[in-house]
Amino acid sequence: MPFDAASQPLSPPRWRTLSADEGDSWLSLTLEGRPLIQLRLVPGACLEVHLQSLCPERPYQALWAACYWLLSRDVACQRLAWHLPEGVPQALASGLLLPGEQPGVYLCERALFWQLPQPWLGDTAASVYPQQMQISNGKRHPRRAPKPRGEVYRRFDARLGSWVSLRALEIDQDLERFSRWQNNPRVDAFWQESGSLQQHREYLEKLEADPHTLTLIGCFDDEPFAYFEAYWAKEDRIAPFYSADDYDRGIHMLVGEEAHRGPHKVASWLSALVHYLFLDDPRTQRVVAEPRADNGKMIGYMHDQCFHCDKEFDFPHKRAALMILGRERFFDRCTLV
Missing domain, CATH: 3.40.630.30 (Gcn5-related N-acetyltransferase (GNAT))
Structure with a gap:
């Protein structure tokens, strides 16, 4: 699915054309040839991520893509410390980012990131099916979706x-x-x-x-x-x-x-x-x-x-x-x- 600034945010791309230009202290991501996000990186016990520029049409997808790239290139990385001029509401609401102890610092936790359903589930992602208990073959269990x-x-x-x-x-x-x-x-x-x-x-x-x-x-x-x-x-x-x-x-x-x-x-x-x-x-x-x-x-x-x-x-x-x-x-x- 191509990146489209006019597409619905609940249907994010599958990142087939996500590409990077990177070094030890910087990262620049593009999607479908369009600039997505630029970062300055400060290595340490927790990788410090300083935002340089962000795609204004899709800030959440840009932050997600950067978290994905940084966590995927280092399987030992457990946390990212983002320095942002202001929070991105969708990122905070979803659990992609957590408020840090210092103003303007937000944390991305590896254990939370991989629990986000998008884009892994694609269009099949849905809200949790409501619970109603039933009995079948003598076993009591929730009704299945x-x-x-x-x-x-x-x-x-x-x-x-x-x-x-x-x-x-x-x-x-x-x-x-x-x-x-x-x-x-x-x-x-x-x-x-x-x-x-x-x-x-x-x-x-x-x-x-x-x-x-x-x-x-x-x-x-x-x-x-x-x-x-x-x-x-x-x-x-x-x-x-x-x-x-x-x-x-x-x-x-x-x-x-x-x-x-x-x-x-x-x-x-x-x-x-x-x-x-x-x-x-x-x-x-x-x-x-x-x-x-x-x-x-x-x-x-x-x-x-x-x-x-x-x-x-x-x-x-x-x-x-x-x-x-x-x-x-x-x-x-x-x-x-």
Whole structure:
């Protein structure tokens, strides 16, 4: 989406053409070839950011872009101290900036920045769905929002130099791909869902009708490579095995394309998947998973992303490891770039 000074501020660009001219003590950003913001930087225990010029049509987007650039280029940077002649109301209202102790100084906290839903969620971002408790299959849980369609998450991964995105699965579009992945012996060893196209259509149609599960396709640079199931834990088979909160989310994960395997790719898509689930509903405090207990490689990848193994337990069909990642831990140790 191109930058347009006349566009609605609630629909910010996806920053495809954001570029920088920078040094140790300065930064200049442009978007669509137009000057966006110019800064003087003073390194220290907390990076001091002094505003030199700002795009008057889009001050919030300019501040956001600068915070993004500075936090992304240094994963160890936890805080920015902005020196501004006056506050930007939208930046303060959203949590992008916090008032500092000194007049004219505003703080950007890394743990807060990555919790802002835009632009990661794009047009799917919405207000929090209202809560009403209901009972289904003997389980009391909140009524769930209607499932989204289309793309739900997009972020540029600076480490890979690629866009990582998530979109809702479309059965007619994705059935053959899903079936090919499930019939891969490597995948079948863990999922045990090999079968015919018709069997896989029935499997996906059942999930499509299930309000507690969202099926997703993961993409790198818009090339599908993985299938994910995101489920509400309170209504899931996992609920009896731990104290599930009303908005806990769980994940099942399948990488189907061999070219996109490996720890560097897992670090990208797993962090993106968890990031999406925490942004999708701010009431979600934990993301859980239950890989097979003998799947040491996947469990190791999850440890790398700050999951911890709470325990092992027995499902009827497997011995599972209960992996948990809390919202506070994810954002406080956030290594997204």
